[in-house]
Amino acid sequence: MNQESLLVAGYKPYELGILSADHPGIPVIRYCLRNHLQEMADAGLKWVVISGEPGVELWAAEETLKLKRTYPELKLAVLVPFLGQEERFKDWVRTQYQSVLEKADFTGAISNRPYESPVQLRQKNDFLVAKTDGMLALYDEEKAGSPRYYLAAARKRAKRENYPVTLIDRYDLELASEDLREQDPDYWAQK
Numbered sequence: 520m521n522q523e524s525l526l527v528a529g530y531k532p533y534e535l536g537i538l539s540a541d542h543p544g545i546p547v548i549r550y551c552l553r554n555h556l557q558e559m560a561d562a563g564l565k566w567v568v569i570s571g572e573p574g575v576e577l578w579a580a581e582e583t584l585k586l587k588r589t590y591p592e593l594k595l596a597v598l599v600p601f602l603g604q605e606e607r608f609k610d611w612v613r614t615q616y617q618s619v620l621e622k623a624d625f626t627g628a629i630s631n632r633p634y635e636s637p638v639q640l641r642q643k644n645d646f647l648v649a650k651t652d653g654m655l656a657l658y659d660e661e662k663a664g665s666p667r668y669y670l671a672a673a674r675k676r677a678k679r680e681n682y683p684v685t686l687i688d689r690y691d692l693e694l695a696s697e698d699l700r701e702q703d704p705d706y707w708a709q710k
Contacts, residue, residue, distance in 0.1 A: 522652040522683065524566040524596075525559060527552070528669040529575025529657030529687070532612070537574070540611040544692075545578065548657065551687055551695040553582040555655055560590040568596045568651050570629075570643055571604060571619070573612040575657045575666075580619040594624035598650075600643035601630045644672040653683040660688070 537544060556567065556579065567583040569576040583595045597620055605616050620626055629646050630639045647669075648654070654673045658666040676682045 522559060522562070522564055524568055524651040524653075525556075525564055526568050526647050526651040526654045526669070526673075527556075527576060527579040527656070528569075528572075528654060528666050529579075530664050530666060531572060531574040534664040535574065540615070547692055547696045547699060548575065549578050549582055550699055551691055552579045552655075552657070553586065554695070555685065555687065556582055556586055557589075559655070560586055560593050565592060566594050566596055566651075568598065568647060570647060571597045571599045571616060572665075573608055573616070577612070577615050577619055579655075580623070581615070584619070584622050595619075595622070596625040596627075597623045598626075598643075598647060599628050601632060601634045601639045602628055603633045640668070644669050648672040648676050648682070653685070655685045655687070657687040657692075660686075662689075 532538065532542075535544060535548075552575070556564070567579065569580050571577070571580075580595055580597065583593060587593050587595075605613050608616060629643050632639075654669065656666050656670060656673075658664070658670060670684065673682060673684050677684060
């Protein structure tokens with residue numbers, strides 16, 4: 520099945536121990552996301568869809584925006600769960616969030632109200648899974664976290680119909696980290 524629209528989900532920064540924009544793990548995560556997104560764009564991906572959550576979603580959005588240079592038909596949609604989602608974000612995340620919203624091809628709110636209850640988050644998960652053709656998630660089954668709610672909705676849909684879920688786990692990140700190290704010319708230099 521051709522995936523024209525892909526939901527991207529994953530951990531929030533604090534779930535990964537990332538507390539600043541210059542954390543050394545971010546380039547590894549971004550590299551891994553970019554490789555998956557590029558592979559999917561080669562296979563016909565047209566839309567990357569996120570809810571604008573900090574961490575994996577915003578990093579994937581930024582990588583999607585970079586990939587648009589090579590894949591001009593690739594588009595980014597940001598469908599926030601409720602109005603004012605960014606009010607509790609750290610300053611460095613809020614800046615990133617605003618930049619992504621400004622550059623996205625489509626933005627909207629699933630609930631046109633401020634946060635009222637966790638029901639809005641469940642509705643967001645169900646809505647985004649229903650509106651996409653598959654999911655890419657940075658999630659390790661051995662490390663619980665917020666992506667599990669997206670995955671529950673995705674797996675529920677996958678039981679009824681073809682809805683591919685691709686997981687990036689810690690082993691994928693370790694391979695990406697090693698790949699990045701090997702790309703550094705100093706890695707191969709004789710000492």
